[in-house]
Amino acid sequence: MTTGAALLERLGDLAGTVRGRLTPDAPMDAITWFRAGGAADLLFQPADEEDLSAFLKGLPLDVPVTVVGIGSNLLVREGGIRGVVVRLSAKGFGSVEAIGANRLRAGAATPDKRVAAAALEAGLGGFHFYHGIPGAIGGALRMNAGANGVETRERVVSVRALDRQGNAHEFSNADMGYAYRHSSAAPDLIFVGAEFEGYPEDREAVKAAMDAVQTHRETVQPIREKTGGSTFKNPEGTSAWKEVDKAGCRGLMIGGAQMSPMHCNFMINTGSATGYDLEFLGETVRARVLENSGIRLEWEIKRIGDFKPGREVQPYLGQLL
Numbered sequence: 001m002t003t004g005a006a007l008l009e010r011l012g013d014l015a016g017t018v019r020g021r022l023t024p025d026a027p028m029d030a031i032t033w034f035r036a037g038g039a040a041d042l043l044f045q046p047a048d049e050e051d052l053s054a055f056l057k058g059l060p061l062d063v064p065v066t067v068v069g070i071g072s073n074l075l076v077r078e079g080g081i082r083g084v085v086v087r088l089s090a091k092g093f094g095s096v097e098a099i100g101a102n103r104l105r106a107g108a109a110t111p112d113k114r115v116a117a118a119a120l121e122a123g124l125g126g127f128h129f130y131h132g133i134p135g136a137i138g139g140a141l142r143m144n145a146g147a148n149g150v151e152t153r154e155r156v157v158s159v160r161a162l163d164r165q166g167n168a169h170e171f172s173n174a175d176m177g178y179a180y181r182h183s184s185a186a187p188d189l190i191f192v193g194a195e196f197e198g199y200p201e202d203r204e205a206v207k208a209a210m211d212a213v214q215t216h217r218e219t220v221q222p223i224r225e226k227t228g229g230s231t232f233k234n235p236e237g238t239s240a241w242k243e244v245d246k247a248g249c250r251g252l253m254i255g256g257a258q259m260s261p262m263h264c265n266f267m268i269n270t271g272s273a274t275g276y277d278l279e280f281l282g283e284t285v286r287a288r289v290l291e292n293s294g295i296r297l298e299w300e301i302k303r304i305g306d307f308k309p310g311r312e313v314q315p316y317l318g319q320l321l
Contacts, residue, residue, distance in 0.1 A: 019047040037076025040085035048092035056166030079306030108138030125201030128209035153178035226269035241265035247292040287316030
């Protein structure tokens with residue numbers, strides 16, 4: 001019996017009461033934009049918030065829970081993910097609507113681009129940056145996603161989340177503890193939706209701002225490749241891509257993984273890269289940047305799961321000290 005099948009059997013009656021989908025031994029390479037990575041023991045796609053809450057309340061507390069979004073900023077290691085992976089469904093968590101003057105409500109599985117489109121329809125400014133972020137609102141809330149000089153924290157009014165026990169919580173903007181590509185929200189929280197506030201703006205101006213974002217992406221980013229977006233956070237006072245470039249890592253390849261020649265802070269799967277190749281390349285780049293400029297690049301891409309035995313990747317930074 002596989003690990004996933006054993007976990008599903010352990011859930012007993014709980015597995016039969018959920019309305020969402022439970023998939024044992026789910027291949028994560030089908031979800032991540034890198035198209036690489038091992039399997040999740042059990043993938044749960046809840047039908048809606050009530051379904052997710054009931055599942056969490058009944059799930060034994062010793063079973064780990066990992067949340068993933070649409071897989072755009074995610075690297076899954078070859079050994080796979082233990083426990084349950086929760087992926088919110090578009091049907092249950094993917095809606096966005098105007099809820100009054102200058103405000104939008106969006107589910108956590110709503111693509112960022114769809115929120116930008118809803119803001120355009122409502123004549124709201126301040127959301128154009130979401131048009132250029134290839135992710136969903138849940139990830140944007142967790143990491144304070146931003147682009148083109150605007151960040152999620154500038155638009156958030158309140159956030160709704162479930163904790164590991166399935167209890168609902170509401171958080172204000174201040175409660176989220178936002179900083180650059182960071183929130184201080186507890187790691188076990190599962191964001192299910194949020195309210196945002198923009199400002200009235202002429203639709204033509206909103207459309208022009210969105211078009212500018214799209215043009216910039218198509219011009220400087222490898223958006224048609226298998227990529228996870230920006231690999232490293234920008235260090236204070238400089239840009240990650242500049243430091244990667246100065247360290248001679250533009251176009252650098254390990255296995256099927258490559259730092260994009262077009263934008264060298266984008267890591268791409270050229271067709272055959274494994275999770276090991278991708279993480280090994282990233283740590284190699286971090287080591288070379290540290291050696292070249294003394295800057296410790298921090299991963300922006302979220303790396304999860306277990307290493308495959310014999311295929312562990314050590315942080316190269318420690319080896320240089």
